[in-house]
Amino acid sequence: MDSKEFFRKAAGVLILLFWADSALAQAEMADAFRSEGKIYVVLAVIAVVWICLLVFLFYLDKKINRIYGECKTKMQSGHE
């Protein structure tokens, strides 16, 4: 079942369910927004932002782990 057919069927069911309340009968989805195709630009932007964040997290993780290891060895060799 493709999305258009599903949408039509879902809308039909909903109209039957809420026939008295026409405001509730249509569930508007961002179909037009998606049909323009440029949603992928947004996805690319989100991907870049998240990849940068995760790369930074890896970098921070490496730094903290290094200093943690140094402190551990320092402690074992009689810091306290």
Added chain:
Amino acid sequence: MKRYSFAFKIITSILLLYSVLYGLLVDVPALPILNETIRNLFYHVPVWFAMMFMAAVGMFNAVRFLMKKELKYFDNTHAASLMVIFFSIPGLLTGMLWARFTWGTWWTFQEPKLNGVAISILIYCVYFLLTYGIPDLKQTAVVGSAYNIFSFVMMMIFIMVMPRLTSSLHPGNGGNPAFGSYDLDNRMRTVFYPAVLGWIGLSYWLYDLLKKYLWIQKNFSGKQRVY
């Protein structure tokens, strides 16, 4: 060990990226009122799952501290409780935003889950008052971990049990159908479960970093105490 932790971080990153990106593309059921905001399920709910996971980690370590009386377990509890506070903030803010555009209001006191979550965050704040307020370190750890077990149980009661006993707008509570019955169809499951795993992984990753930071601060900064 090192290789496993690297694999864990890579898998967490992939799950997060996949759920964040594919969550915008996947076909979702067209429901009235919710419309496209049903996609918030991939972003709002996993944050709460991560928060509850961290609360559980804190409780588990508190029990271990009370059993073995080794201070390192209470350090874990303290770091996990900080993570609970950290994850509750985006959870609350995104929940309020979602509620504004579906229920029509930023906050409603008729909704037991919102009140419960607010109360549980306050309970966790009291945990910090308690731990920072007691001068003796050993006493802090005993009282703090005992209180942490209590606050975990209270949080579970307030956000998992109470909303199911009364009427609630959240799905799966107070006679409302859960996401499992028809809101969450199989296409959404392919994003929702990876999202939950990814966020839980991220919370554990951050908790690990915070733990190491607190350990260094405790042993090498010259400070008398970190909690």
